[in-house]
Amino acid sequence: MSLRFRLGLAADLPACVALLHEEGCFRAGVGLWARLPGLWRSMLDSPAVQLVVLEDIAAAPVARLRGCAISVIVRDDFIAELHGRGHPWSGALLYERIGSRASPLLAEHEIARANAGDGVDVLLLHHPLRHRAPDDPRLEATLNVGMAAFFFCHAGFYVRSVLWEVYGEHFARLLAGGGYRQLDDFAAHASVSALPSERRPFLMGLHRNIAGERAYDANALWLFRREPPSMRFTSAQRRLLRLALTGLSDRDIAAALNVSENAVRQGWRAIQGRAQRVLPALFPDAQAFDPVSAAGSERGPARRRVVLDYVRQHMHELRPWAG
Numbered sequence: 001m002s003l004r005f006r007l008g009l010a011a012d013l014p015a016c017v018a019l020l021h022e023e024g025c026f027r028a029g030v031g032l033w034a035r036l037p038g039l040w041r042s043m044l045d046s047p048a049v050q051l052v053v054l055e056d057i058a059a060a061p062v063a064r065l066r067g068c069a070i071s072v073i074v075r076d077d078f079i080a081e082l083h084g085r086g087h088p089w090s091g092a093l094l095y096e097r098i099g100s101r102a103s104p105l106l107a108e109h110e111i112a113r114a115n116a117g118d119g120v121d122v123l124l125l126h127h128p129l130r131h132r133a134p135d136d137p138r139l140e141a142t143l144n145v146g147m148a149a150f151f152f153c154h155a156g157f158y159v160r161s162v163l164w165e166v167y168g169e170h171f172a173r174l175l176a177g178g179g180y181r182q183l184d185d186f187a188a189h190a191s192v193s194a195l196p197s198e199r200r201p202f203l204m205g206l207h208r209n210i211a212g213e214r215a216y217d218a219n220a221l222w223l224f225r226r227e228p229p230s231m232r233f234t235s236a237q238r239r240l241l242r243l244a245l246t247g248l249s250d251r252d253i254a255a256a257l258n259v260s261e262n263a264v265r266q267g268w269r270a271i272q273g274r275a276q277r278v279l280p281a282l283f284p285d286a287q288a289f290d291p292v293s294a295a296g297s298e299r300g301p302a303r304r305r306v307v308l309d310y311v312r313q314h315m316h317e318l319r320p321w322a323g
Contacts, residue, residue: 003145008052019067022129027092039098043098046072066138081093093134119226120159122154124162132198152315160208160224167201168198178206248263281301283306
């Protein structure tokens with residue numbers, strides 16, 4: 001396999017919903033399954049939602065999907081409710097409240113305040129995989145790419161806690177090896193006792209306060225680290241950069257953002273101009289740079305690479321921040 005991850009788009013949703021249903025781990029009623037594509041489509045517009053697609057680019061387009069993952073930034077009271085709920089399939093509870101006044105999803109300004117304050121709470125909602133058997137050699141490769149995707153989506157946030165409902169003892173053990181604590185195996189729940197071990201739900205959690213005291217703990221190095229952004233990119237600029245970091249062309253970015261290619265080019269000029277003002281040392285020929293001039297446009301692709309390389313190493317530049 002030649003695996004990669006990319007940000008999921010609305011066009012990916014039918015295949016992702018089908019994969020979640022095919023994997024057979026998440027349980028939901030017929031009505032929720034019917035509503036799920038529309039729910040996901042509405043959630044994609046929220047800055048609290050991250051969707052990534054794992055695909056085998058060596059396969060035919062219709063057979064590329066190998067997995068997907070959705071995470072959401074939610075209110076701390078919703079996380080607390082899940083902790084004490086004692087009921088599996090936490091996603092169903094979230095879906096009940098999407099669009100209501102009690103929606104658990106944080107708005108962008110709330111994420112910005114939490115990111116600059118006590119931190120955000122992340123719920124790993126779904127992570128269906130095409131090859132999930134522990135003895136399948138394709139699983140390890142898929143999980144490696146999945147971890148890269150997890151870093152891409154969450155590095156730079158000041159995370160307080162992560163809650164993740166996984167399915168199967170093998171996956172629960174993998175997370176426990178990475179520092180997660182088992183919060184519930186739902187053994188007392190009647191709907192769980194009859195399930196085969198590879199599909200049993202386990203609620204796993206990782207909290208900043210219990211993540212371990214080691215200075216070089218793998219998660220503490222980036223997941224629980226607070227760092228304010230220097231560039232203070234706008235929300236639109238952050239969206240453009242996130243898409244560009246996954247390798248999309250200007251044409252693809254324009255389609256994903258539902259804007260013109262010229263608007264994308266203008267966005268790049270604004271990004272490069274901001275980077276020039278805030279961190280001129282990024283550009284050796286800083287004094288000669290004018291993002292609006294013809295000369296500046298000619299050097300645009302090289303300057304894009306410089307900005308993208310910097311942001312790739314400083315993911316906090318892509319996160320909302322209030323302060």
